[in-house]
Amino acid sequence: MSAADPCTRIISGASIRSALQIFSFPCGGKYPPLISTISLIVCFGNYQYSFAVKILILGAAGLLGQAITHRLKDGKSYTLLTPTHSECDIINEKQLKAYIAGYKPDFVINCAAYIDVERAEEEQEAAYAGNVIGPRNIAQILAADSSSAPLLHISTDYVFDGEKVEGYAEDDVTGPINIYGKTKLGGEEEIRRYLPQHYIVRTAWLYGAARKNNCVDRVIDGSKGKNEIRIVDDQIGCPTFVDDLAEGLLPFFEGQYPFGTYHLANDGFCSRYELAKTSFDMLGLPVRVIPAKSADFATKARRPRYSILQNNKLPKLRNWKEALSAYLEQKVVTYEAL
Secondary structure, three states: OOOOOOEEEEEEHHHHHHHHHHOOOOOOOOOOHHHHOOOEEEEEOOEEEEEEOEEEEEOOOOHHHHHHHHHHHHOOOOEEEOOOOOOOOOOOHHHHHHHHHHHOOOEEEEOOOOOOHHHHOOOHHHHHHHHHHHHHHHHHHHHHOOOOOOEEEEEEHHHOOOOOOOOEOOOOOOOOOOHHHHHHHHHHHHHHHHOOOEEEEEEOOEEOOOOOOOOOHHHHHHOOOOOEEEEEOOOEEOOEEHHHHHHHHHHHHOOOOOOEEEEOOEEOOEEHHHHHHHHHHHHOOOOEEEEEOHHHOOOOOOOOOEOOEOOOOOOOEEEHHHHHHHHHHHOOOOOOOO
């Protein structure tokens, strides 16, 4: 190779953090140094070094995990690590530690969780393992790792009791009323206890194309062959399109926000009744939606009445009705059988 021929080498963000420290660039503080490492090219003599950020997505096969993976593949040149559950189980501390040590991610996103609100009441050990022990394992492993990789952990509106009509700010007192919410809050607390470089992002009422068992498709599919359907009107929250949420999370990967707790959901709020009625109206389906009360249905888990998330720290996502319309327009599913 002649002196005029450049040699390009790809190096992880963990390596650049060490390099920046050697050259006296600050890598500490409340913002992670990722914004400096994405697509960064440094030339030393005839060698050109391209520093790529490796992002580990835990729970990549889930509803939000798939949306994040798709969005990151569409954007800047990240290196994505998307292990299956069998390859990297957050409950298996030894396996998780080996995976992180072997691949050395620069940023970790945890979308993995036990999410069945009803079954959690009976499967409390499983819910605790997925929502408390798993996040604790991640936090402890990253805290002990020399790379100082930040963690973005997805949490829920169900950490609140649902008694505050105007909704909940990021620093409001929590008070979950079901096992799912209690375990998700426990996971938040473990992360705060062990890992300073964390983001906790609470969201709500997720729906998207990757999974039909969501708060929109479940209602639509449940109405097949029916002229009317009863939906509760005393649970108020923020329906959130996962594509919008994934887009809103991008600045975190680039280090644009300080570590801490955030709320991110589509703007506005509605009842589950209004969400269902709006969905049928947008689809032009002749299904009558009848308002009902939570007490009319036999459920194991209590749901918060008002789980509105106030977003006081981040740019707003579009209104929930706009997002719902966009989702229903892009759906591949057809509804001739309704």
